[in-house]
Amino acid sequence: MKLDIIRQRSFWWLISSLVILAGLIGMIISWQQFSAPLRPGLDFVGGTRIQVTRDCSAANCDAPIDLATVRSLLADEDLETAVIQVTGDEGQSLSIRTRNLDVDEESTLRASLESEIGPLDNRSIQIDSVGPLIGQQLFASGLLALIVAFAGIVIYLSVRFQLDYALLAIVALLHDVVVTLGLFAWLGLLLEVEVNSLFIVALLTIVGFSVNDTVVIYDRIRENIKLHPERHINDLVDDGVNQTLTRSINTTLTTVLPLVAIVLFGGETLKFFALALIAGFIAGAYSSIFIASTLLAWWRVKSGKAVAGLTEVPQPAEELP
């Protein structure tokens, strides 16, 4: 198999543009609904979420937990706006999300839950109470980390490669981040998937891996340019991508395999984390093969450096092989 990526590049660029466009539309719709590009979870908007399971050794678990009972109980506590879900196989678990409760409100709520639906299993309880400012801090620190990481990567790649490689690697990386964001915008709209702090971790990981992928291909292109400074950049890029193609596919496969295992067998919390990574890594492999490489060739041609041997060494005397 040999890919003729330079000739087909408008096609690859079109695919990416369409995917990104779809994602952006998703984000705009989300913005109208939640005032945020993605459906924000508890970590970002603040509030309290209580997840409890009825203790079936002490309680009567013949029927699932009655939603109406819980709803009226919450109404008594002035928490009509709470989002209530009955979960678990037998409907014995309950998830309640409310505004941020203080200690007294929370313990009252727990007590009245115990008295209305029966004893709760203390060992499988989960309570998250997040102040409204925590999310902003998280977002700010994540963004700062991201910007510093970008700067570090650009500097390193400019030193090891050249500035244009570094900047185009960042373009490819933004591509992957935006594709993942777009996917989760739609997941939020269609399946009510919320993003939490783990999602930020996922985005940051995608950044690291996406650069990794791109660097390997750029490394090969750089090597080809060194070996054949007289050849046109388009051919060298085509060769480089094809030489590393098996590696790109195999690496993506071996990285995605454990992630698929997490999606299938991992705990609830890690599922969407792993899904975000899978999306980001596949987008990363795609952008490294089809976007980063073609952009480099396009840029070199446009800036008149299509043949390295003619521009990089101005003195003809030193140009002789």
Place this chain on the structure above:
Amino acid sequence: MGKQRLLLALILGLAIGAIVIISTIPTRLGLDLRGGTQLTLQVETTDKIPTITDQDLEAVQRVISDRVNELGVSETSVQQLGQNQLLVQLPGVSNPEQAQRVLGETAQLEFRAQSPGTEQQFQIENQILQQHQLELLALQQQADVDSQTLLESATNSDDATDSDAELEQQIQSVQSAIQESNRAIRDLFADADLTGQALTDAYAQPRQSGNLWEVAIAFDSSGAGKFAELSRNIAGTGRSLGIFLDNRLISAPTVDVQYAETGITGGRATISGSFDADSASDLAIQLRGGALPLPVAVVETRTVGPTLGQDSIRRSLYAAIVGLILVLIFMAVYYRLPGVLADVALVVYALLTLAAFNVFGVTLTLPGIAGFILSIGMAVDANVLIFERTREELRSGKTLYRSVESGFYRAFSSILDSNVTTLIACAALFWFGAGLVKGFALTLAIGVVISLFTAVTCSRTLLLVSLGLPQFRKPALFCPGLSPAPAKP
């Protein structure tokens, strides 16, 4: 070849060392895996104190640590978080109500005068308190031992439940006995209307003679008068001046008879005793913390029940093992002999990484496990790069030995550049990221560094050693479907 043998021995030694470390030093599990409550406290500014300095935060941290210790939970931790936040971890606590109430209060420091005729009772109460504290320590150590076996018992969790609950009850009762003692001691001292608000400074300083230390304290003008009166009342009587932080006695100095006339005037005093540098500065920090009228708010509480945590461990472990096995199978099937050797290197990698977590005291959380699983993928990537390169060289007609050597040599710059960029990203995440992000960046970075060693040095050594054996010296074991054998190995 001698060098390869040596390296092989080194790798073997490291792997055995890793197994020993993994089996002796327990892995530290985060609260999301073992169950417990994590609270984020925010120290808020007031009109009087518009900015919070590092010293302020340290002092509040000390006060909070004392309160956390009072809760009677073992293996707690209180860490500074950024400029004005504290992170409190309470393993095993699934009802954080008491903690939330106790921790979210402003510190209260009081100076009180011991009432006449209570000398003997003071001694007795002190002994009772010490007795209780020793009991508590013993119980907590027992609880620690129990919780260390948590990982092993994750698969049959119900057995431990009963003795756990019993232990918890014992701790609770000793806890309330200690509070009772503290209250009894406080009742022996009379209110002197002098609180931490009047205290302007407290610091440790070396004494003029000898190598002992003392704690100097300073009061504002209103406090100076009250302190003079308080000290005059008890000077030379043998009764103590009780300093209470959050109703708990932290120091009970006596006042020398020479101050019986005027009291200690001028608003300055030193507390001397058998302090060394550490204990003196500890008391000074406690005093400063008590003097700060900084309100503390609980801004985040996360509670995970113990069964829920065990469930996540189990599931994530399964996922990790299944993922790893799939990767191992893929490598062996696709890359043949080198793939199998890379698998061996990968197992060594997993052992070394887990051992490194234990040695560096990395707390393993859910994102941390994800980082680890992910770094397995990275470790494989280096080998994929090398073997693809080796195949290319074989196809271009080089000998087997040369192909392997140049496969490693040529792939190295790719491996280095890609790993360094990942490390740069990890460093940024570690320095600027919040808790979850930090743990993830750390495990990933450790993984990347170790994978540089195992994927390059380890698999290279294994390959070169196998090439020394004639039965392995067949190009078909490296690159199936290679058109007519290009050269003799």
